Amino acid sequence: MGLLIASYAIVVGAVAGYALHLIRERAALLRQLETASARGDAGPTQHGG
Amino acid sequence: MRAFAAILWKDLLVEWRGRDRLAAMGVFALLVVTVLFFAAPPGPLPSQREHLPGLLWVAVVFASVLGLNRSFALELENDALSALALAPVDRGWVFLGKAMASLVVLLVVQALTSLVFALFFDVDLASVAGRYALVAFLGALGLSSIGTLFAAMAVRTSYREVMLPLLLLPLLLPVVLGAVRATAGLLDGEGLLFEPLQLLLVSDGVYLIISFLGFEYVLDE
Amino acid sequence: MSDATLPSQTSLAGTSSLLQRTTGALCLLLAAVWAIAVVQAPVDRVQGIVQKILYVHPPCAFAAYLGFAMTAFYGALYLWKGDERHDQRARAAAGVGVLFATLLLLTGPLWAKGTWGKWWSWDLRLTLTLLLYLVYVSYLLLRSFTEGSERAARFAAVYGIAGLMVIPLNYFAIDLAGGRSIHPENLERGSLGAGMSLPFWLGVAVAIVAYVHLWLRRTEVEHLRGLLAAREATMAHRDDPGGASWDS
Numbered sequence: 001m002g003l004l005i006a007s008y009a010i011v012v013g014a015v016a017g018y019a020l021h022l023i024r025e026r027a028a029l030l031r032q033l034e035t036a037s038a039r040g041d042a043g044p045t046q047h048g049g
Numbered sequence: 050m051r052a053f054a055a056i057l058w059k060d061l062l063v064e065w066r067g068r069d070r071l072a073a074m075g076v077f078a079l080l081v082v083t084v085l086f087f088a089a090p091p092g093p094l095p096s097q098r099e100h101l102p103g104l105l106w107v108a109v110v111f112a113s114v115l116g117l118n119r120s121f122a123l124e125l126e127n128d129a130l131s132a133l134a135l136a137p138v139d140r141g142w143v144f145l146g147k148a149m150a151s152l153v154v155l156l157v158v159q160a161l162t163s164l165v166f167a168l169f170f171d172v173d174l175a176s177v178a179g180r181y182a183l184v185a186f187l188g189a190l191g192l193s194s195i196g197t198l199f200a201a202m203a204v205r206t207s208y209r210e211v212m213l214p215l216l217l218l219p220l221l222l223p224v225v226l227g228a229v230r231a232t233a234g235l236l237d238g239e240g241l242l243f244e245p246l247q248l249l250l251v252s253d254g255v256y257l258i259i260s261f262l263g264f265e266y267v268l269d270e
Numbered sequence: 271m272s273d274a275t276l277p278s279q280t281s282l283a284g285t286s287s288l289l290q291r292t293t294g295a296l297c298l299l300l301a302a303v304w305a306i307a308v309v310q311a312p313v314d315r316v317q318g319i320v321q322k323i324l325y326v327h328p329p330c331a332f333a334a335y336l337g338f339a340m341t342a343f344y345g346a347l348y349l350w351k352g353d354e355r356h357d358q359r360a361r362a363a364a365g366v367g368v369l370f371a372t373l374l375l376l377t378g379p380l381w382a383k384g385t386w387g388k389w390w391s392w393d394l395r396l397t398l399t400l401l402l403y404l405v406y407v408s409y410l411l412l413r414s415f416t417e418g419s420e421r422a423a424r425f426a427a428v429y430g431i432a433g434l435m436v437i438p439l440n441y442f443a444i445d446l447a448g449g450r451s452i453h454p455e456n457l458e459r460g461s462l463g464a465g466m467s468l469p470f471w472l473g474v475a476v477a478i479v480a481y482v483h484l485w486l487r488r489t490e491v492e493h494l495r496g497l498l499a500a501r502e503a504t505m506a507h508r509d510d511p512g513g514a515s516w517d518s
Contacts, residue, residue: 022487029494219404223439263428
């Protein structure tokens with residue numbers, strides 16, 4: 001019985017956990033992209049671009 | 050077509066000139082067989098000798114990986130990889146040239162290893178020599194084709210000495226198992242079994258096609 | 271230069287968030303039905319309750335093999351078209367696939383321990399799974415250690431295709447070596463007992479939909495990473511044009 005529960009727990013847990021992980025990563029990447037665009041617009045460059 | 054011959058000739062010439070390296074590989078094969086002998090000593094009973102074909106092919110595969118590891122080493126050392134890639138010839142021929150050169154080297158390594166193995170483990174390869182040579186050839190063919198493809202990849206990675214076996218070994222199973230089963234059949238007096246031979250032939254065919262076509266995408270400057 | 275449209279507002283690399291939400295919802299729905307079916311399924315007379323791992327273990331296999339097929343497929347598309355998005359899909363397919371392969375290799379021994387009493391045996395299916403896993407891992411290592419990301423994509427594509435071709439060969443190879451012994455017989459031959467088909471096939475459906483959902487999400491992440499890397503490369507180049515490019 002323990003083996004059975006362990007199996008289901010591992011599978012469901014891993015799938016759900018990975019989905020959450022991907023959701024968080026997506027959010028983090030989107031934030032980074034936003035700051036990157038902002039920096040790109042606002043920041044001066046050495047060569048006066 | 051001439052490119053094929055040229056590359057084949059060049060590689061073989063390099064091998065011949067560096068034939069002390071072949072001696073080193075021979076010693077390596079000897080060492081591997083020795084270690085295996087102490088790790089899994091054979092006995093007189095058939096049940097104690099069942100694993101011998103497997104051990105033989107383990108020794109062959111290890112020695113072969115050593116040989117394949119340096120199939121692009123010379124080009125790498127001399128910055129010739131781009132030259133090879135930019136040459137105005139069909140890359141398929143480049144592949145064939147390199148693969149055939151490796152095949153020759155592997156066959157020599159196999160012969161050496163088999164000889165030493167037969168001596169140490171008291172295996173009668175002589176009576177089945179012809180058919181064993183066929184099995185060995187088919188094994189070497191599979192090894193040299195994907196071995197050359199992956200050697201070309203490995204030479205562009207970090208940890209390239211580890212990368213080649215890492216890429217190669219999971220895909221070698223059909224060839225190795227076919228060869229082991231065929232060799233076992235020969236040694237057991239069953240003669241040349243059809244199924245393992247078929248597996249070897251099909252695997253070799255698949256590997257040759259994949260390597261020939263894939264090489265196009267693997268050789269670059 | 272400013273980029274007026276942030277990725278969240280447009281459809282990314284063919285991965286619409288609508289598709290993600292649909293598959294996500296479908297997965298949860300199927301999972302609920304599946305859970306009920308599992309609980310209601312009869313207890314196996316021979317193996318006891320541990321046999322119910324049947325509803326979670328083979329489904330992982332479907333997903334793991336599907337994953338590998340998709341890795342090879344998108345790799346081939348990448349080689350043909352050169353479109354980086356195919357490579358992103360291939361990499362996502364491998365990443366999610368290796369997850370399911372890991373789950374397969376974890377649930378298998380759990381089931382084995384519960385029924386045959388030992389954690390592992392070298393029978394056909396287990397060995398094949400282990401080999402698939404090794405090919406996956408080698409694929410991922412190849413990607414990590416190849417110098418140059420475009421080259422890594424190309425090499426990985428070739429390796430993925432080679433790996434896929436080898437799976438049927440491995441099947442025959444292991445069979446030849448006599449590995450057909452202990453593993454529960456092939457289920458298509460109708461050895462599923464009464465009342466077991468529904469939870470089983472529901473489990474397969476859940477696994478496949480879950481796979482697709484995770485793959486869609488992962489593809490989006492890869493795409494975003496690519497955008498970020500490109501953005502940073504452009505800016506680095508602009509601030510210091512003499513610097514090295516990101517793909518050496």
